[in-house]
Amino acid sequence: MHGTRILEEADRxxxxxxxxxxxxxxxxxxxxxxxxxxxxxxxxxYLANLCHGCGAxxxxxxxxxxxxxxVNVPRTLAIARADSYAAYAWPRAFSGLFARNGxxxxxxxxxxxxxxxxxxxxxNDRRLLFGIHTGPGAFYRLMPHNAMAALFGAAFLYAIxxxxxxxxxxxxxxxxxxxxxxxxxxLWQAIKDAGQLRYLDGGGVGCVNEDERPxxxxxxxxxxTFYGFxxxxxxxxxxxxxxxxxxxxxxxxWWDLPVVxxxxxxxxxxIGPAGLLAEKWKRDPALVDQARMGMDxxxxxxxxxxxxxxxxxxxxxxxxxxxxxxxxxxxxVFALFITMPYGKFVHGIYRFVALVRYARERxxxxxxx
Amino acid sequence: xxxxxxxxxxxxxxxxxxxxxxxxxxxRTGAEVLVLEGAPKFYxxxxxxxxxxxxxxxxxxxxxxxxxYTEQEFWEDLQRVTGGETDEELARHMIAxxxxxxxxxxxxxxxxxxxxxxTLGLGRTNSFFLGGGRAMLNALYLTAEKxxxxxxxxxxxxxxxxxxxxxxxxxxxxGDADVTxxxxxxxxxxxxxxxxxxWLKQYWGDAADNFLIRGTPYNRGSxxxxxxxxxxxxxxxxxxxxxxxxDARAPKFDGGxxxxxxxxxxxxxxxRHATRFYDEGEDIWPKRYAIWGRLVAAQPDQIxxxxxxxxxxxxxxxxxxxxIEAPTIAELAGKFDLDPATLEKTIADFNAAVRPGTFDHxxxxxxxxxxxxxxxxxxxxxxxxPPYYAYPVRPGITFTYLGTRVNRQARMLMKDGKPAAxxxxxxxxxxxxxxxxxxxxxxxxxxxxxxGRIAGREAARHARN
Numbered sequence: 115m116h117g118t119r120i121l122e123e124a125d126r127x128x129x130x131x132x133x134x135x136x137x138x139x140x141x142x143x144x145x146x147x148x149x150x151x152x153x154x155x156x157x158x159x160y161l162a163n164l165c166h167g168c169g170a171x172x173x174x175x176x177x178x179x180x181x182x183x184x185v186n187v188p189r190t191l192a193i194a195r196a197d198s199y200a201a202y203a204w205p206r207a208f209s210g211l212f213a214r215n216g217x218x219x220x221x222x223x224x225x226x227x228x229x230x231x232x233x234x235x236x237x238n239d240r241r242l243l244f245g246i247h248t249g250p251g252a253f254y255r256l257m258p259h260n261a262m263a264a265l266f267g268a269a270f271l272y273a274i275x276x277x278x279x280x281x282x283x284x285x286x287x288x289x290x291x292x293x294x295x296x297x298x299x300x301l302w303q304a305i306k307d308a309g310q311l312r313y314l315d316g317g318g319v320g321c322v323n324e325d326e327r328p329x330x331x332x333x334x335x336x337x338x339t340f341y342g343f344x345x346x347x348x349x350x351x352x353x354x355x356x357x358x359x360x361x362x363x364x365x366x367x368w369w370d371l372p373v374v375x376x377x378x379x380x381x382x383x384x385i386g387p388a389g390l391l392a393e394k395w396k397r398d399p400a401l402v403d404q405a406r407m408g409m410d411x412x413x414x415x416x417x418x419x420x421x422x423x424x425x426x427x428x429x430x431x432x433x434x435x436x437x438x439x440x441x442x443x444x445x446x447v448f449a450l451f452i453t454m455p456y457g458k459f460v461h462g463i464y465r466f467v468a469l470v471r472y473a474r475e476r477x478x479x480x481x482x483x
Numbered sequence: 484x485x486x487x488x489x490x491x492x493x494x495x496x497x498x499x500x501x502x503x504x505x506x507x508x509x510x511r512t513g514a515e516v517l518v519l520e521g522a523p524k525f526y527x528x529x530x531x532x533x534x535x536x537x538x539x540x541x542x543x544x545x546x547x548x549x550x551x552y553t554e555q556e557f558w559e560d561l562q563r564v565t566g567g568e569t570d571e572e573l574a575r576h577m578i579a580x581x582x583x584x585x586x587x588x589x590x591x592x593x594x595x596x597x598x599x600x601x602t603l604g605l606g607r608t609n610s611f612f613l614g615g616g617r618a619m620l621n622a623l624y625l626t627a628e629k630x631x632x633x634x635x636x637x638x639x640x641x642x643x644x645x646x647x648x649x650x651x652x653x654x655x656x657x658g659d660a661d662v663t664x665x666x667x668x669x670x671x672x673x674x675x676x677x678x679x680x681x682w683l684k685q686y687w688g689d690a691a692d693n694f695l696i697r698g699t700p701y702n703r704g705s706x707x708x709x710x711x712x713x714x715x716x717x718x719x720x721x722x723x724x725x726x727x728x729x730d731a732r733a734p735k736f737d738g739g740x741x742x743x744x745x746x747x748x749x750x751x752x753x754x755r756h757a758t759r760f761y762d763e764g765e766d767i768w769p770k771r772y773a774i775w776g777r778l779v780a781a782q783p784d785q786i787x788x789x790x791x792x793x794x795x796x797x798x799x800x801x802x803x804x805x806x807i808e809a810p811t812i813a814e815l816a817g818k819f820d821l822d823p824a825t826l827e828k829t830i831a832d833f834n835a836a837v838r839p840g841t842f843d844h845x846x847x848x849x850x851x852x853x854x855x856x857x858x859x860x861x862x863x864x865x866x867x868x869p870p871y872y873a874y875p876v877r878p879g880i881t882f883t884y885l886g887t888r889v890n891r892q893a894r895m896l897m898k899d900g901k902p903a904a905x906x907x908x909x910x911x912x913x914x915x916x917x918x919x920x921x922x923x924x925x926x927x928x929x930x931x932x933x934x935g936r937i938a939g940r941e942a943a944r945h946a947r948n
Contacts, residue, residue, distance in 0.1 A: 129801065129803065130741060130803055132800075132801045133741040133800060133801055133802050133803040134615075134739075134740060134741045135599050136535055136599070136612075136614060136615025136616070136618075136740075137614060137615065138596075138599055139596035139597075139611075139613045139614065140613070140614055151797060151801050170614060170618075171614075173617075173618075173621060174614035174615055174617050174618035174621065175615075175617065176532045176533055176615065176616065176617045176737075176739055177739065177741075180525055181525075181737065182734055183741075316614075317594070317596075317613050317614060318594060318613070319594070326621050326625070327625065
């Protein structure tokens with residue numbers, strides 16, 4: 115017996131799949147399944163998070179609906195996966211945020227933006243707020259750098275803390291409390307697998323999305339999103355170093371590293387999420403966890419808005435719109451940070467952990483651990 | 484919409500591996516091709532849906548094959564499994580062509596992978612489809628569509644107009660209406676009649692009602708019957724079919740590979756009277772796998788039970804349907820309406836006859852019974868560790884052997900021995916030419932791809948001349 119009905123269904127499917135095994139070359143899920151004969155809740159949550167949702171096994175399966183065996187692994191694991199996000203949320207009291215995630219993220223984002231606009235208006239007089247500011251320290255005339263750093267530093271640390279606690283719960287659930295940090299080769303393997311999205315390719319030909327024609331669209335858009343996000347993060351990090359180490363204050367000229375990184379990342383973070391959203395819209399409903407559409411869309415939109423407001427700020431930073439745009443951008447980024455542990459962002463974290471475990475299991479099977 | 488009023492160069496009837504290989508090769512030879520698949524889109528492809536590999540000759544190891552498999556070795560294997568019931572000229576031709584097909588199939592978008600978990604015995608001889616048979620079909624269909632082959636689903640052919648070995652037209656169902664379509668040549672690749680219970684009953688009587696069909700319900704053999712009725716020469720034993728033991732709880736049709744059982748060697752098999760009827764340790768995989776369907780078909784009510792104990796519970800691949808479990812033999816018997824006393828005696832007699840030995844299921848080991856009829860000549864170990872388990876099994880029909888005779892060009896031969904003017908056949912519908920009986924893993928796909936490719940090419944050439 116399993117904790118939920120969807121885990122019961124996942125168990126049924128893994129029993130069907132384990133007596134077939136035709137899909138074992140498509141991704142990591144099926145080889146991991148073959149290492150087991152019975153499946154605990156933790157095993158199923160591990161497999162659910164290992165699944166990248168490429169959809170190939172659904173299209174390749176001779177038993178997918180309308181066949182009476184009704185094998186739909188991508189959707190079943192998608193539902194189990196989203197359930198697991200709520201189960202691992204820290205603190206537990208916040209796991210309800212996953213229930214109507216699209217609504218929750220929207221409200222938090224709106225409140226966050228409103229708070230920054232209100233704060234900017236309350237602490238600055240109108241002339242300052244709608245004035246033109248240029249040169250080093252322009253942004254900090256509206257919000258002191260130390261206040262900004264303290265606020266965002268705290269939000270970021272909180273997100274990290276909550277994510278670490280979630281990973282801890284996941285790691286315990288799948289029954290490997292120590293392996294994560296104790297096995298660098300598995301960690302490195304997982305970094306490579308995640309970095310290339312190795313298992314988002316249907317075993318080599320691409321994802322299945324709207325029909326049986328495989329394509330690399332989702333992979334490309336995800337790369338743009340992920341690496342775009344990474345570049346934006348790098349931009350912020352470089353800027354922080356500039357500020358504290360070399361005492362160089364933002365805004366920086368267009369050719370300077372933080373702006374170049376941020377612009378490149380921002381472009382990726384516009385095209386990537388837009389593409390992912392378009393792909394999601396076209397996706398065969400049979401593959402989708404319809405109830406969690408809001409969570410997926412909310413995260414994609416948050417990333418898109420982060421980039422859009424950031425780019426707008428860059429373009430219009432020497433105009434009277436700068437104050438309002440800065441409040442908007444900071445509001446969106448703040449909301450993104452504090453909701454990271456309570457939204458689709460966690461998929462990357464748990465999937466990475468699942469990949470570490472998979473790499474470790476592979477090494478154990480091969481006798482190298 | 485496909486314009487059915489125009490005359491096609493090549494009409495392919497069927498939608499599996501052989502049909503698609505024929506369609507693609509005909510199209511690549513320059514022909515206008517129409518494929519008529521009788522099944523709906525999801526069930527397209529007949530038995531190909533459930534396949535997973537193909538046996539092709541190759542002179543050296545490849546990325547996915549662990550070693551060479553020469554034409555000669557392939558030929559020897561084929562001779563052995565068919566007991567010589569094969570057309571040597573055709574068979575050798577097929578084997579020679581199979582070498583080239585390994586690469587040709589990949590060029591049509593099909594992807595290979597090393598042998599699947601649990602099938603290590605085939606790693607040298609057989610190339611496995613990445614994602615299985617349906618993935619293979621999907622790739623072939625995509626390629627055919629890209630090349631401009633017209634494909635219709637739910638397009639059951641109701642009649643073939645054939646005049647003295649000359650194909651003229653086919654009548655098919657399209658929605659509620661019947662439509663006639665003309666073509667210069669016909670490629671029949673519509674499989675056997677294993678899903679046609681009434682036809683099977685002609686040879687098996689009411690026992691056929693208890694058969695389970697491993698593939699789709701669309702393999703009804705109607706094209707085969709039309710061709711034989713219109714003067715095409717038949718080949719293969721009409722009474723024979725390939726059958727394996729599959730779980731009795733499997734659906735009537737399309738249970739595919741996952742309903743099979745390969746646990747016979749780990750226990751004993753009894754019939755409805757709770758008595759043994761055949762040596763469970765006679766031979767090694769895959770032969771033992773292939774004989775049990777027919778053995779069960781010969782038992783009363785066409786049912787049997789594989790019985791084993793807790794000591795071997797995890798010795799074979801996990802099964803779709805879990806084994807039925809009971810703490811005692813008598814209780815196990817009660818779950819199947821078997822006579823408890825008889826089953827207890829059968830197992831007690833078996834246990835008493837087991838001689839000590841060293842168990843190894845990968846070879847013909849020395850664990851055997853003595854003084855028992857029938858004996859268990861290998862892998863015999865006592866059934867004495869509770870709980871006890873049983874799988875109920877029935878015959879699972881895979882394919883039939885009856886077909887149309889063809890020549891090296893895959894051209895059908897008429898009853899008078901003359902080649903048909905413009906009719907070709909490929910796949911299961913002509914498999915009996917090279918596979919008169921028995922089976923070797925993956926050979927059905929070899930027959931389909933090799934003769935499909937030949938039939939398409941020859942049909943296209945004929946149409947253009």
